[in-house]
Amino acid sequence: MVFSEIGKVIEALGKDRGIERDIVIKAIEQAFLVTARKKFGIQGEYETRYNDSDDEIEIYQYKNVVDDVRDPILEITLNDAKELDEEVEVGDQLGIRIENPNFTRVDVQTARQIIFQKVRDAEREILFADFKHRETELITGIARRYERGNIIVDLGKADAILPRREIIPGENFKTGDRIQAYLSEVVMTNRGPEIRLSRTSPLFLVKLFEVEVPEIQDGTIEIKAAAREPGHRAKIAVVSVDKDIDPVGACVGMKGSRVQNVVNELQGEKIDIVKYSEDLDTFARAALAPAEITNIMIDDEDKNLAVVVEEDQLSLAIGRRGQNVRLAAMLTGFKVNIISKSKLQEKIQKAVENLMQIPTITDARAQVMVQAGVEGVGDLAGMENEQLCQILEVEEAEATEILKETHDLIEKGEISLQIDEEEELVSASAIPAYHGKIEKSGSSDGEDEAEKFSDAERRLREELAAFKLK
Structure with missing residues (x-):
């Protein structure tokens, strides 16, 4: 069966669409296999082969050699079989080439549709593999x-x-x-x-810096975290493996040239470059720059940072519309609460005064208890003897006396249990929308890339081989 265009189709698809010759041939063989099944009976066993030298598709039908034929599609008599192969015996399977299948125009059109469908699928897979890596x-x-x-x-x-x-x-x-x-x-x-x-991903920002800063490309400087509010402001944390190289200065560049190129690509987005540290306290202070931080209380279990700042640093720490505190939260991966130092001191003083309603609690003892998290008489009343002993470093009998006195005064209704909080202690709070830490991925070498391509090719071959007539 000669189709003069088959060789041309294979060549054109390989050249124009970049599809491997073997895949195109496999698609053609599968297409004519389906057509043969439709024409000669789907219960039969067939094989199609592309003959490169003759540029033709050869179709073989396999039949079992028997004495009495019950199904002519599946079986052939011994006498008829010997005319084709003298050495054949009953029980053998004989492959018979169909010399003139007489495919109609509809049959050829069906085969053509299958070929181009499989080629389109192959082209999609090749495109997928090309961009996936x-x-x-x-x-x-x-x-x-x-x-x-x-x-x-x-x-x-x-x-x-x-x-x-x-x-x-x-x-x-x-x-x-x-x-x-x-x-x-x-x-x-x-x-x-x-x-x-x-163009809004923090990783877009990271990749732009990788292009602009050669020290990042060669591994001397590493971007450890990145956070963005696209179009407004961004922060990146960098660290150098070479103590003699300033990672922040290298990213900024001579007269700010490197960072300015990135800013221009991001439509004027302001970028803060801070030095990364494994010490969370140090890193959090850098992440909240340019604000000067008085104190940071870290809660690793709940991933919270309570940041105390002076009143004149409050607006800097929060930033315009809360940008600074939000970016710091994303950079560190911790919830950040900004607390005014004056408000904190005021709250501490009120808590001390509330505890001093108990006659046996002096100012010094009240200060110690507030530092331990006891913020009022109500908290004190709910404590156990052992807890109070540990906080005040007193004997059990004295702790018992303090608690008894507290409960007696509460029952008489002569004292207030908690301080009156007229205004919120936390001036601003931000929960990280995502963790900006950059996970270091292993670089893929040529071997990995080849493996990705071979996986795609394997999927193609499996799909072609598994094609069945529905």
Whole structure:
């Protein structure tokens, strides 16, 4: 069966679409296998082979050699079989080439549709494999059109989507504009691979610095965390493995040239570069810069930071519309509560005065109890003897006397249990929207990339081989 265009189709698909020759041949063989089953009976056993030298598809039908034929599609008599192969015996299976299958135009059209469907599937898989290994990279394309607020970006081989939520506020791209973005994800959908881009991701900021700062590329400087409020402000934390290199200065560049290039790409987004430290107290102070921090109380269990600042540093610590405290929370991964020192001192004094309603509690003892978290008579009344002994370092008998006196006064209704809080102690609070810490991923070498491609090819081959007539 000769189809003069088969060789040309294989060559064209391989050259124009980059599909491997073996995959195209496999698709053609599968297509004609399906067509043969439809024409000669689906219960039969068939095999198709592409003959490269003759540029033709050979179709074989396999039949069992028997004495009496019950199903002519599956069986052949011994006498008929010996005419084809003299050495055949009953029980053998004989492959018979169908010399002239007489495919109709409909049969050929069916085969053609299957071929091009399988080729499209192969092309999608190849495209998927080509971009999947480029996830987390910077990528550049041309804006082609808007679809439902999303920008379709031409990457050359394929189109990518830049969702509306991933566009920096205030950005307005026109058709033909160059777009640089972070390739966040490649997923396979029913319509083929979908390449998703982002310009609002903190990792886009990280990748831009990797391009601008050679010390980051060679591993001398590492970006440990990044946080952004796209279009407004961002913070990155950097550290150097070389003590002689200032990581902040290297990222800023001569006269701010390096950081300015990143700012320009991000439409004027202000960027703070801080030095990273494994010590959370030190790092939190840097993350809240330019505010000067008086004290930080760290709660590792609940991942909270209580940050105490002077009154004149309060606005700096909070930032415009709370930006500074929110970015610091994302950078550290901790909830950050900004507390005014004057309000804290006022609260401590009120708590001391509340505890001193008990005659046996002196100012010194009240101060110690407040430092231990006892903020009023109500807290004191709920304590056990052992707890009070440990806090005040007194004998059990004395602790018992203090608690008895407290309960007696409460029953008489002569004292207030808690301090009156007229205003909130916490001036600002921020829960991290995400943890800005950058997880260091192992670099993929050529061997890994080859493995990714081979996995894609394997999936293609399995899909082609598993094709069955529905």
